[in-house]
Amino acid sequence: MSDETLANLSHEERRFEPPQDLADHANVTAEAYDEADRDRIAFWEKAAERLSWDTRWDTVLDWDDAPFAKWFVGGKLNVAHNCVDRHVADGKGDKVAFHWVGEPDDDTRDITYGELKDSVCQAANALVDLGVEKGDRVAIYMPMIPETVVAMLACARIGAPHTVVFGGFSSSALRDRIQDCDARVVITADGGYRRGAPAALKPAVDEAVSQCPDVRSVLVVRRTGQDVEWTDGRDVWWHDVVEGASTEHTAEAFESEHPLYVMYTSGTTGKPKGILHTTGGYLVGTSYTHWAVFDLKPETDIFWTAADIGWVTGHSYIVYGPLANGATSVMYEGTPDTPHKGRWWEIIEKYGVTILYCAPTAIRTFMKWGKEIPARADLSSLRLLGSVGEPINPEAYIWYRENIGGNRCPVMDTWWQTETGQLMISPLPGVTAGKPGSAMKALPGISAEVVDDEGEPVGNGRGGYLVLTEPWPAMLRTLWGDDERFKETYWQRFEKQGYYFAGDGAKLDDDGDIWLLGRVDDVMNVSGHRLSTTEIESALVSHPRVAEAAVVGAKDEQTGQAVNAFVILRESALEGGEEAPDDLIKELRDHVAKEIGAIAKPKSILVVPELPKTRSGKIMRRLLKDVAENRDVGDVTTLADSGVMDQISEGISSGK
Numbered sequence: 001m002s003d004e005t006l007a008n009l010s011h012e013e014r015r016f017e018p019p020q021d022l023a024d025h026a027n028v029t030a031e032a033y034d035e036a037d038r039d040r041i042a043f044w045e046k047a048a049e050r051l052s053w054d055t056r057w058d059t060v061l062d063w064d065d066a067p068f069a070k071w072f073v074g075g076k077l078n079v080a081h082n083c084v085d086r087h088v089a090d091g092k093g094d095k096v097a098f099h100w101v102g103e104p105d106d107d108t109r110d111i112t113y114g115e116l117k118d119s120v121c122q123a124a125n126a127l128v129d130l131g132v133e134k135g136d137r138v139a140i141y142m143p144m145i146p147e148t149v150v151a152m153l154a155c156a157r158i159g160a161p162h163t164v165v166f167g168g169f170s171s172s173a174l175r176d177r178i179q180d181c182d183a184r185v186v187i188t189a190d191g192g193y194r195r196g197a198p199a200a201l202k203p204a205v206d207e208a209v210s211q212c213p214d215v216r217s218v219l220v221v222r223r224t225g226q227d228v229e230w231t232d233g234r235d236v237w238w239h240d241v242v243e244g245a246s247t248e249h250t251a252e253a254f255e256s257e258h259p260l261y262v263m264y265t266s267g268t269t270g271k272p273k274g275i276l277h278t279t280g281g282y283l284v285g286t287s288y289t290h291w292a293v294f295d296l297k298p299e300t301d302i303f304w305t306a307a308d309i310g311w312v313t314g315h316s317y318i319v320y321g322p323l324a325n326g327a328t329s330v331m332y333e334g335t336p337d338t339p340h341k342g343r344w345w346e347i348i349e350k351y352g353v354t355i356l357y358c359a360p361t362a363i364r365t366f367m368k369w370g371k372e373i374p375a376r377a378d379l380s381s382l383r384l385l386g387s388v389g390e391p392i393n394p395e396a397y398i399w400y401r402e403n404i405g406g407n408r409c410p411v412m413d414t415w416w417q418t419e420t421g422q423l424m425i426s427p428l429p430g431v432t433a434g435k436p437g438s439a440m441k442a443l444p445g446i447s448a449e450v451v452d453d454e455g456e457p458v459g460n461g462r463g464g465y466l467v468l469t470e471p472w473p474a475m476l477r478t479l480w481g482d483d484e485r486f487k488e489t490y491w492q493r494f495e496k497q498g499y500y501f502a503g504d505g506a507k508l509d510d511d512g513d514i515w516l517l518g519r520v521d522d523v524m525n526v527s528g529h530r531l532s533t534t535e536i537e538s539a540l541v542s543h544p545r546v547a548e549a550a551v552v553g554a555k556d557e558q559t560g561q562a563v564n565a566f567v568i569l570r571e572s573a574l575e576g577g578e579e580a581p582d583d584l585i586k587e588l589r590d591h592v593a594k595e596i597g598a599i600a601k602p603k604s605i606l607v608v609p610e611l612p613k614t615r616s617g618k619i620m621r622r623l624l625k626d627v628a629e630n631r632d633v634g635d636v637t638t639l640a641d642s643g644v645m646d647q648i649s650e651g652i653s654s655g656k
Ligand code: WTA
Pocket: 265, 311, 312, 313, 387, 388, 389, 390, 391, 392, 413, 414, 415, 416, 417, 418, 419, 439, 502, 503, 504, 516, 517, 518, 519, 525, 528, 529, 530
């Protein structure tokens, strides 16, 4: 974070008080902070009462084996029962769980809680018939369709942890994840709709699974009707085995700490981390925060998280939190500009959406498209807005508030991570006077601090590292199959104090409110998606023409950060002048898309003669970032060869 940005942030003086009407009827008042301060454990114990438990817990938190937490020890529950069956039993079977909106116009489905229950039971029975047992892992690689939710809940119902892989990831990324968690069954679709056309998914599964000999079944939903290759004995159609299955299935109660899912996320090394979430604490954390931060009134609200289920935001706030709370949600399959740039606003008007939760990168895109587009729709149903995934700059916050929220909706800037499972730092809509750009304070029951290198609190007005000082219910339990990496990544940095190291920089303002400043490690945030510099570097060097690569995330107006790559080519790469650099650059970008996914494609790739390295051989990405952000290059005295930066700069100015 540059000093300039820090200075700009501290000049932000605007405050927005909670709307009176909202405050008068808010689910959560300021008292919640006091209550949690008095007794954090009792606070979460009360939150756990929101769920239906088969067996009550005897210990709220067991932290004896820190950092391996156990929450609600001795308790047993079934997640699918909590998300579906109990609402049906409460007489809400006819209530809509999802207004599903497909990307093609008029391709919509309303799914009631009753219908969802039947489908989940059918899918659970089908999975059992395919031999899936409690504890087995199931990979899910799907578009944004109702069957994706059904598949997740069916897994949860039978105690088979799922790992949902974002449909934009490549077959190699899918293969690595299937192998890492040893999934034996994959659930997918022929394809999904994306930008007005069917986008295939099944070929990527076929390719991935050809290298996963232990996968015995691939369950395929027919969504687009496109042709698919078929492997007899392995592939089965969803409509053959799920839709004909019995709608009766008795849900078994599982221990609180039974694994619910593994979600892979980029870390600082090339290998993605399998974040493990478990049953009881996760559902307590997501359902409480969904109710508290979005002030959810299940009877009247129409809630919309405009994110993909393949990310944690979709897991916690499209699927588990909202369903545990019996909410009615919108779920949209496609892109915001298909078939036109007003699609989101049309959806909000049509369904009377009251709460919208999305990412700053989307907001900045809408800003670019112009305020007249949302102005054409009636957005008066909205009463609350949320933001997630990256820092929301004050301009985007104000634009969102004014042009989408009609100046009446408070904006909840929610900070959290795949690892935290639940919202952690956020305003409370009936309590907080929001500041544009600040995520404000740790939620009740959560303890965050900003510390220096020694782990000492920096105090108001200062910046440092964001840490979480106490365990919380939806926290990750470990990294799948790698307890050591779990300890090293999150707990070693401030081992003495026992703090969780989030990997984000943050600043406390003079009031003690928190401003997030971005990652402090080699993780980039592009359009709210986490990407690892090392992972993209490995993808680049796996191309035969690349000798070395360095990747940095440089500031980008629209996507927050953009991937900028610097590559050194192998001697032979340009021999004989047989290949124009433009073609090669395209080839390299496509290669990264193939290895990881289109989201990881570098925005720019610069061919350089050398990379700046320290005497110990470490690439100084900081300097490359200066180049990518058009700044004067900082201190180069620690470079092994200080002439390198001149060569790189010359390369840029000569347009190479
Ligand atoms: C960033 C997404 C600032 C942060 C839920 C974090 C944010 C990473 C915010 C987690 C926010 C998320 N303000 N930064 N409101 N929300 N981040 O795991 O760097 O995909 O560490 O989880 O996104 O990304 P992840």
